[in-house]
Amino acid sequence: MKRFEGCWRAARLALLSLACALPAFGQRRVLPAPGPGTAGMVTLPYRVGGTDPAGNQWMIYNGGWIRQQGNMPVFGEVAVLTVNGANPMMNANQAKLEGDGQVLLENMNLGTAMVTRRVAYDKELECIRVLDVLKNTTNQQQTYQVNIRSSVNYGIQAATLVPDPKKQGQHQASIVQDSQGRVAAEVFAGRGSKVAPNILAQPNGNNQVQATLSVVVPAGKEAAILHLHTVLLSADAGQKFVAGIKESKLLASIPPPLRKLVVNFAGGQNFIGDAEVLRGDVFDVVELRGGDQFRGTLKEPSYKLDTFYGSVELPADRVVGMMNVGQFRPRQLLVTSDGEIFGGKLEKEQVKLELSNAQVIQVPVSQISRLGYRRRAGEPEEWTFEKPMVVLRSGDRMRVEMPSAPVEVLTRYGLLKVPAEQIAAVVFQPEESGVHEVQLVDGSKFAGLVTAGQMELKLSGGGQVIKLPVSEMARLQLAKKSEGADDAAPDATLAMGNNDRLVGVLQGQLKLDTAFDAISLNAGEVRRMTRAAESPLDVQVQLWDDSKVSGQLEQAELECRLNSGLVLKVPVSLVSEYNQPSPQASGAMGERIKAVVADLSAEDWRARDRAEQQLVSMGPVVVSVLKEMRPKQPPEAQQRIDSVLKQLEKGGEKLKAATPVPAGAAGAVIRD
Numbered sequence: 001m002k003r004f005e006g007c008w009r010a011a012r013l014a015l016l017s018l019a020c021a022l023p024a025f026g027q028r029r030v031l032p033a034p035g036p037g038t039a040g041m042v043t044l045p046y047r048v049g050g051t052d053p054a055g056n057q058w059m060i061y062n063g064g065w066i067r068q069q070g071n072m073p074v075f076g077e078v079a080v081l082t083v084n085g086a087n088p089m090m091n092a093n094q095a096k097l098e099g100d101g102q103v104l105l106e107n108m109n110l111g112t113a114m115v116t117r118r119v120a121y122d123k124e125l126e127c128i129r130v131l132d133v134l135k136n137t138t139n140q141q142q143t144y145q146v147n148i149r150s151s152v153n154y155g156i157q158a159a160t161l162v163p164d165p166k167k168q169g170q171h172q173a174s175i176v177q178d179s180q181g182r183v184a185a186e187v188f189a190g191r192g193s194k195v196a197p198n199i200l201a202q203p204n205g206n207n208q209v210q211a212t213l214s215v216v217v218p219a220g221k222e223a224a225i226l227h228l229h230t231v232l233l234s235a236d237a238g239q240k241f242v243a244g245i246k247e248s249k250l251l252a253s254i255p256p257p258l259r260k261l262v263v264n265f266a267g268g269q270n271f272i273g274d275a276e277v278l279r280g281d282v283f284d285v286v287e288l289r290g291g292d293q294f295r296g297t298l299k300e301p302s303y304k305l306d307t308f309y310g311s312v313e314l315p316a317d318r319v320v321g322m323m324n325v326g327q328f329r330p331r332q333l334l335v336t337s338d339g340e341i342f343g344g345k346l347e348k349e350q351v352k353l354e355l356s357n358a359q360v361i362q363v364p365v366s367q368i369s370r371l372g373y374r375r376r377a378g379e380p381e382e383w384t385f386e387k388p389m390v391v392l393r394s395g396d397r398m399r400v401e402m403p404s405a406p407v408e409v410l411t412r413y414g415l416l417k418v419p420a421e422q423i424a425a426v427v428f429q430p431e432e433s434g435v436h437e438v439q440l441v442d443g444s445k446f447a448g449l450v451t452a453g454q455m456e457l458k459l460s461g462g463g464q465v466i467k468l469p470v471s472e473m474a475r476l477q478l479a480k481k482s483e484g485a486d487d488a489a490p491d492a493t494l495a496m497g498n499n500d501r502l503v504g505v506l507q508g509q510l511k512l513d514t515a516f517d518a519i520s521l522n523a524g525e526v527r528r529m530t531r532a533a534e535s536p537l538d539v540q541v542q543l544w545d546d547s548k549v550s551g552q553l554e555q556a557e558l559e560c561r562l563n564s565g566l567v568l569k570v571p572v573s574l575v576s577e578y579n580q581p582s583p584q585a586s587g588a589m590g591e592r593i594k595a596v597v598a599d600l601s602a603e604d605w606r607a608r609d610r611a612e613q614q615l616v617s618m619g620p621v622v623v624s625v626l627k628e629m630r631p632k633q634p635p636e637a638q639q640r641i642d643s644v645l646k647q648l649e650k651g652g653e654k655l656k657a658a659t660p661v662p663a664g665a666a667g668a669v670i671r672d
Contacts (some may be wrong), residue, residue, distance in 0.1 A: 042097045049101070049121020049128065052231035054182070058128055060095065063088050064105045064117035066128060066229070074182045074231045076151040076207070079130050081117065083110045083144050088117075100253075112138050113217075122253075125245065127185075127230035131254065133261060134224070136217040146213045148227055150186060154178040156209075159201040160235060162242045166192030174201045174209050175238035185238040187228040188213070190247045190265035191382075195225075197264070215263060224261035226251075248382055266382060272395065277321040277335050278372030286353055286363055286371045289324075298373065299352040299360070303334055307344035307396075309466045314342065318461060320379075321372040324365070332365065333395075336461070337376070339383030343396045390457060390468065391475040393429070399460040402478060409438055411448035412498065413568040422564040426450060426476040441479045442563035443491065446500040492580040494560055494570065502570070504562035505580060512541065514551035523558075524584035529577070536573035544583040544621050582623040593618065593625045600637040608640065615644045623648060 045059045045067075052058075056070035058078075066078035081088055088108035096104040102120040109115075118131040136142045158177040164170035173187040188197035188211040197211040217223045228245075232238050247266055251259050256276045270277045278285055283295035303322070304313045314334055321335045325343075334342045350362040351371065391397045406417040407426065422440055428450075430437040439445045454469045455476070494502040506523035525544045532538035532550075540550040557569045585593060596618075599611035615622050623645065630641045 040097055041094050042103070044093050044095055046095065046097075046103060048103055048119055050123065050126060053233055054231070056231070058121065060103055060105075060119055062090055062093055064090075064108065064115075064119070064130075066119065066130075068231075072180070073153060074178060074184050075229070076153045078128065078150045078229050079227065080149045081115070081132060082147045082149070083113055083115065083134065085145070085147075086110050088115050110134075112136065112142050113144055118258075120253075122228070122250070125228065125230070125241070125250070127228045127241075129250075130227050130229070131258065131262075132225045132227075133222055133258065134215065134217055135222045136219060139219045141216065141218050144215045144217060146215055146225055147210060148188065148213075148225075149208060149210045150184070150229065152176060152178050152184055152207045152209070154180050154182075155205070155207050156201060156203045158235070159203050159209075160238075161199055161201065162239065164189070164191055164193070164196070167196070170196040171199050172197075173238075173242045174199050174211070175235055175242075176201050176203075176209055177235055183232045183235055183238050184209070185228075185230050185232055185241050186211070187242055187245065188264065190226075190245075192266065193264045195263045213264060222261050223263050224258060226254075226262050226265050272323065272325075272333055272335065272341060275323055275325070275370065277323070278370040279321065280372055280374040282374060283356060284353070284371070284373050286351065287369045288363075288367050289369045291369075294353055294355065294361070294363070296353050296355040298371065299354055300348075304347045305332065305334060305342055305344040306347060307342065308472075309468055310464075311347075312342055312344070312459075312464065312466075314461075316373075317376075319373065321370065322368070323370040324368055330366070337379055338399060338461075339385065339397070340389075340399055340461075341395060341397050343394055385477065386480055387460070388479075389477045390473060391477070392468070392472050393474045394472070400457040401460050401463075403455075403457065407438075408451045409436070409448040410451055411438075411446055412500075412574060413446070413570060415451070416448070416566065416568070418566065421479050422566070423476075423478045424481045425478065428470065428473045428475060439481075440503075440562065440564050440566075441481050443481065443503040444501060444562050444564065446496075446502065447498060490581040491563060492578070492582075494578045495576045496570075496574045497576050498574060500574075502560055502562060502568065504560050504564075504566075504568075506558055506578060507561050508559045510541070510558075511554040512539070512549065512551040513554060514549060518554075519549060519551070522584070522586075525586060526578065526580060527583045528579050529575070531572065531575050531577075539572070539575075544585055544589070582620050584624055585621045589621065590625055593622050594629065597626070597629055597633070597637070597641070600640045601634050608636070612640045612644060615641075616647050620648055 045061045047057050047059055049058055052068065052074065054071055056068040056073040059067050059069050061067060065080040068075045068078070088110055090105065090108055096106060098104065102118055105117045107114055108117065114135045114137055116133045120129045122129045132146070134144055155178060156176045157179050160175045161171045162173040162175065164172050172189050172191065173185060175183060175185045177183050186209060188199060189195065195213055195215060197213050199211045201209040213225060215223050215225065230241065232241060251262065251265060278287055280295065284298045286294045298316065300316050302313055302315045303319055304311060314336065318336045319334055320337050323333050324330045325333055331343055332346045346365055349365055351365060351368065352360060353363055354360045388400050388402050389397055390400050403420040406419050407423060409416050409418060418438065424439040424441050427437040427439065435447050436450050437445060437447055450470055452470060454467050456465060456467050458465050491503050492505045494504070496502065506526060508523050510521040510523055512519045512521060521541060526541055527544055528542040530540050535552070537552045537556070539553055540548060542548050553572055557571055558575065560568045560570050562568065596611050596614050599607050602608050602611070615626070626641050626645060630638055633641065
């Protein structure tokens with residue numbers, strides 16, 4: 001009997017131990033995420049990285065999408081991927097784990113694309129980082145509509161889209177707040193990205209955030225999209241999270257071959273061709289062709305380079321790196337802290353390096369693959385290219401001072417002498433034309449040929465004057481394009497049949513032979529003009545009062561005054577369409593507008609209200625007259641004129657209120 005009781009006691013203890021070891025019924029067993037240094041295959045779902053402020057965990061599921069698990073998680077689903085409307089397919093319920101804790105879901109089939117998703121937890125930013133690599137498996141270029149969707153468990157109460165500070169009209173991220181006051185922030189692009197996301201996040205009964213990016217991938221090539229997802233305690237913290245992202249630091253943990261593929265962040269900035277600029281952390285670095293690296297302190301005071309445009313000497317404190325390029329006759333590329341690239345042959349054949357043990361060695365330039373300086377205090381995180389710069393066909397790029405002489409360009413409008421400060425850029429290798437393309441600060445662009453055989457430019461660093469053959473230049477960037485300060489009066493534009501675009505107004509008198517009589521028209525009163533395809537001089541003209549008249553212009557050229565100040569003689573045969581959103585009113589109409597404006601200063605407030613409403617009802621035709629009259633009006637009349645202009649700009653407050661507003665408005669906060 002005692003032996004039976006002992007056996008029963010032992011069996012019961014064994015059952016209790018087994019029960020403690022097993023998870024509770026209905027619960028999924030979650031294994032702890034392995035630390036750095038471990039690698040292999042893992043079974044999905046799999047926990048990755050850290051936790052959000054409430055202690056929720058991030059779980060990766062089959063297909064690469066992510067879910068939060070824990071105490072009232074904010075996200076229901078995170079980063080669900082579709083490409084051209086299709087979801088990725090996986091045959092196995094496993095993923096690869098790399099030594100740094102990154103989870104790889106490889107070879108997910110999406111028709112013409114093969115997708116590899118890389119998911120990692122960024123400890124510094126405390127967010128989930130996802131890198132989707134798309135490979136075009138066809139022999140033709142493909143455009144993929146990539147959709148990234150997340151859902152919030154407790155509905156979206158407020159939504160804010162973070163505008164791109166470098167590109168007007170673009171957005172980087174979404175910040176949404178749920179009914180519990182928690183915030184989810186998602187970043188879908190870097191600053192100034194060429195591939196901009198279209199983000200949709202609407203409150204009031206909706207719980208989804210979607211971002212769509214259009215990605216063009218050449219035949220057999222790859223492209224990658226990087227996006228971040230996190231949970232924060234407030235909307236203000238979300239704004240600070242997006243603003244505080246250092247893109248160069250974010251991308252530094254991604255291997256260089258993948259970094260080059262990223263299309264929605266400036267990941268390729270530090271690449272010169274296929275090579276990355278080498279930088280040191282604590283020491284300067286010299287890398288040899290065989291792969292050996294020496295660390296220490298570079299002792300060169302300056303670098304003197306022989307180039308085809310003369311000898312250039314750069315002080316060492318401006319240089320951040322150097323690399324040898326070319327197989328048979330290598331040349332050295334010097335990269336400066338401003339992002340300039342100078343190519344040529346170093347006069348010195350050796351570079352002096354003091355090793356960390358104080359030994360000084362002379363390293364032959366011919367044996368060097370790359371060298372890089374440690375990062376210096378005050379060095380910019382990213383290069384900006386907004387100042388005047390010239391880019392050569394060889395890849396060299398140099399900051400220059402604004403030329404004092406105008407640039408002569410032979411165009412379809414005659415020989416133009418364009419002041420340099422009015423030129424945004426001259427593209428010497430345009431994709432759409434075999435001639436040069438001139439882009440002006442007012443948004444105009446036209447084809448032509450720069451007549452000079454060479455251009456004399458002064459380097460901004462040191463003031464050295466160089467002479468560059470135009471045949472060696474790829475792009476000359478001079479002034480920054482205007483942002484369009486006056487949104488209430490959109491610019492008039494003239495679209496040309498040769499793809500030129502002129503931003504400016506027609507001026508002078510037009511003589512139009514109609515089917516019954518000749519009519520003289522003031523060009524300033526023209527709202528729209530289109531040319532008939534079958535006849536080079538036949539046009540249809542729409543006037544300020546929406547009258548339409550067709551006929552043949554007597555003159556073969558129109559006079560167009562660009563916003564930049566240039567006056568061009570434009571052949572009518574080249575004109576496709578002219579649009580003037582704010583045409584002038586006729587003389588009689590102008591006098592009528594002035595009479596109504598006078599009532600804005602009437603003693604009776606009802607007369608003032610009536611005059612304001614009357615001006616709004618007249619439409620955009622009053623804009624130019626109101627702007628001309630405003631400075632001479634009393635303060636209240638000026639305020640009412642501003643009110644009229646604002647209402648005309650927005651198309652009327654009633655129309656706006658009747659139209660659903662997406663959460664895509666830049667910086668807008670939408671609440672229920």
